[in-house]
Amino acid sequence: MSTAERPVSSNFIRTMISEDLESGRYDQVVTRFPPEPNGYLHIGHAKSFSLNFGLAEDFGGRCHLRFDDTNPVKEDDEFVEAIKADVRWLGFDWGEHLHFASDYFDQLYAWAIQLIKAGKAYVDSQSADEMRENRGTLTQPGIDSPYRNRSVEENLSLFEQMKNGDFPDGTHVLRARIDMASPNINLRDPAMYRILHAHHHRTGDTWCIYPMYDFAHGQGDSIEGVTHSICTLEFEDHRPLYEWFIRELGIFAPQQIEFARLNLSYTVMSKRKLLQLVNDQHVSGWDDPRMPTLVGMRRRGYPPQAIRTFCERIGVGKGASWIDLSVLEDCVREQLNETAFRRQAVLNPLKVTLTNYPADKVEELDAPNHPQQPEQGTRKLPFSAELYIDRADFMEDPPKKFFRLGPDREVRLRNGYIIKCDEVVKDEQGEVIELKCSADLDTLGKNPVGRKVKGIIHWVSAAHAQKVKVRLYDRLFSEENPDKADNYLTALNPASLQETEALVEPGLLEAKSGETFQFERVGYFTVDSSDSQPGQPVFNRTVTLRDTWAKMKS
Numbered sequence: 001m002s003t004a005e006r007p008v009s010s011n012f013i014r015t016m017i018s019e020d021l022e023s024g025r026y027d028q029v030v031t032r033f034p035p036e037p038n039g040y041l042h043i044g045h046a047k048s049f050s051l052n053f054g055l056a057e058d059f060g061g062r063c064h065l066r067f068d069d070t071n072p073v074k075e076d077d078e079f080v081e082a083i084k085a086d087v088r089w090l091g092f093d094w095g096e097h098l099h100f101a102s103d104y105f106d107q108l109y110a111w112a113i114q115l116i117k118a119g120k121a122y123v124d125s126q127s128a129d130e131m132r133e134n135r136g137t138l139t140q141p142g143i144d145s146p147y148r149n150r151s152v153e154e155n156l157s158l159f160e161q162m163k164n165g166d167f168p169d170g171t172h173v174l175r176a177r178i179d180m181a182s183p184n185i186n187l188r189d190p191a192m193y194r195i196l197h198a199h200h201h202r203t204g205d206t207w208c209i210y211p212m213y214d215f216a217h218g219q220g221d222s223i224e225g226v227t228h229s230i231c232t233l234e235f236e237d238h239r240p241l242y243e244w245f246i247r248e249l250g251i252f253a254p255q256q257i258e259f260a261r262l263n264l265s266y267t268v269m270s271k272r273k274l275l276q277l278v279n280d281q282h283v284s285g286w287d288d289p290r291m292p293t294l295v296g297m298r299r300r301g302y303p304p305q306a307i308r309t310f311c312e313r314i315g316v317g318k319g320a321s322w323i324d325l326s327v328l329e330d331c332v333r334e335q336l337n338e339t340a341f342r343r344q345a346v347l348n349p350l351k352v353t354l355t356n357y358p359a360d361k362v363e364e365l366d367a368p369n370h371p372q373q374p375e376q377g378t379r380k381l382p383f384s385a386e387l388y389i390d391r392a393d394f395m396e397d398p399p400k401k402f403f404r405l406g407p408d409r410e411v412r413l414r415n416g417y418i419i420k421c422d423e424v425v426k427d428e429q430g431e432v433i434e435l436k437c438s439a440d441l442d443t444l445g446k447n448p449v450g451r452k453v454k455g456i457i458h459w460v461s462a463a464h465a466q467k468v469k470v471r472l473y474d475r476l477f478s479e480e481n482p483d484k485a486d487n488y489l490t491a492l493n494p495a496s497l498q499e500t501e502a503l504v505e506p507g508l509l510e511a512k513s514g515e516t517f518q519f520e521r522v523g524y525f526t527v528d529s530s531d532s533q534p535g536q537p538v539f540n541r542t543v544t545l546r547d548t549w550a551k552m553k554s
Contacts, residue, residue, distance in 0.1 A: 011315060011316040012317075013051070017029055021059070028227070029055065029059040029061030031227075031228055032226050033064070033065055034220070035049075036067070036071070036074075038075050038076070043262065043264060043307070046307055047261075047262045049087055050092075051311070054312075063094060064224055064226065066099040067101065069102050070213060070216050077201050089298060090308060091304060101220055108215065109209075112215075113159070115192075117156070120176060121175065122150050122177050125172050131145070135188055142185075142189070145189065148180075159174055159193075163208070167195055170194075170195065172195065173192075175192060176244070184240055186214070187241055190214055191212050193210065195208060214241055218243075219245065222253070225252065229254045229256040230257050231256065232261040233318070235258055262314070265325050266475040267325065267475075267477060268477070282492060287299045289471070290473055299526075299528065300540055301336075301526025310328045324480075333524070333543055340370075341517055342369060342517070343517045344519070345460070345504040345520075345522060345539075350389055350391040350393075350434075351386065352419070352437055352459070353385060353386055353387075353434060355436050355438055356438045358385065381415060382506065383416060388503050389457055390521075404457055407421055409455075412453050413456075413458075413459050414457065414458045414459065414520060414521075417441060419440070420437055420440070421435050422436055422438055423435070460503050467502070469500075469539070470500050470539045471540045472500065473496065473541050474497075479491040502539070510535070512527060513532050518545075522545070525542060
């Protein structure tokens with residue numbers, strides 16, 4: 001979607017970029033999205049890369065996709081390809097600017113040598129526990145390492161030995177030599193390199209020392225000519241360190257700008273917690289349609305444009321805030337209302353027999369694919385004397401404002417006739433098992449003069465309906481903020497997935513993986529991309545027609 005086609009809202013980042021261009025600080029805009037290839041992207045990442053790619057597009061610049069692959073223990077090509085697919089799915093393109101932090105390992109090593117020679121970095125041989133203990137607290141300064149004043153020559157020798165693999169993991173680290181008394185703990189001689197004898201997904205076994213994120217990402221931005229390094233607020237306290245490295249190295253200086261990350265109700269965004277949900281099998285995998293991951297949302301049938309609309313709608317700010325999940329669901333409904341073809345499905349069937357309709361007659365009724373878009377054409381629906389309606393559309397003793405079927409009441413069948421309930425058939429337990437109705441055969445496609453029939457219900461022909469598996473997905477958690485619970489797992493919603501069978505119009509057996517439909521008066525459903533087979537679709541509920549949770553809370 002181009003700038004001309006989508007709303008462009010003002011925010012403080014856009015203002016800062018405009019001022020930088022007007023002042024001549026930068027002559028073009030270059031942003032980047034720097035994910036770690038150690039997991040799948042979620043909706044919070046979508047906000048971030050939509051912002052970065054969107055700003056670059058709006059200002060006629062470019063946005064890089066750069067993988068922060070500095071921790072080989074957790075990284076994998078699987079995640080690289082999944083992230084690329086997610087970014088493309090939302091409609092963004094990095095062109096020739098696909099980069100990896102590992103592209104810069106040689107340069108980063110050279111810069112580390114430069115800082116050692118300048119007396120700005122040293123090899124520390126304390127244990128991890130000792131460094132943690134000597135780091136100090138928010139109210140107490142840190143304590144200098146006993147190795148802080150090693151000579152340049154000794155530091156260079158030790159660092160080269162680290163690089164050559166002469167030491168086991170954890171023996172030494174390279175630290176920046178800044179200020180152990182700084183009120184900003186990030187400036188208390190932060191680690192720049194650690195020893196990791198691990199196979200890297202791109203560089204193999206070439207390296208056994210790897211740069212820390214705080215050392216690698218700012219220099220990566222500088223190498224690529226990134227002008228605006230846009231990140232979330234937890235990196236605000238890291239900005240002085242980001243700027244210290246760039247200043248001490250004397251290299252091109254991007255501007256880091258922080259914004260508030262996305263907090264979405266009824267879900268969790270912590271990668272650790274999402275991983276636990278997968279590993280402990282609370283969900284079926286990273287692509288479980290209840291997960292906030294983009295692969296999960298894609299499988300659930302969320303349109304990419306709805307996610308982009310959501311990211312635009314919630315805006316960008318500096319203050320942390322919670323966004324209700326209903327805002328995202330409304331964006332999904334709005335998009336699918338425009339694009340999803342209509343179909344008929346009955347999830348809780350109740351038999352209806354039309355006593356005045358020929359038992360051996362089959363009629364084909366015209367039904368629009370999209371009532372508001374006649375150009376989308378029509379389809380044929382088989383109609384017969386025996387039908388199924390949804391049990392929720394009948395009440396034996398209906399209240400006044402129940403405009404569906406009841407004894408001696410009339411309704412119109414969607415795209416069909418007006419029918420009247422003449423008799424209610426029950427089983428031995430008193431449960432309603434069948435309705436005997438009469439059809440007004442003069443009402444197909446028209447309303448009789450002076451006769452008001454308010455109710456319209458959906459149906460399927462009993463002889464032609466097909467059984468399909470349907471998964472009714474709901475919110476994964478039953479509490480707005482699961483993180484507030486002592487154990488977030490106790491907030492899991494036991495009704496977040498219900499499997500059932502539905503009776504659907506016969507054409508739906510030909511639905512293809514990823515196709516999404518509105519089951520009229522029921523909700524939006526998509527063909528599951530993993531478990532469907534040709535002629536045997538499994539339908540996932542993408543979203544209900546209305547926000548049922550809002551109704552429950554009111």
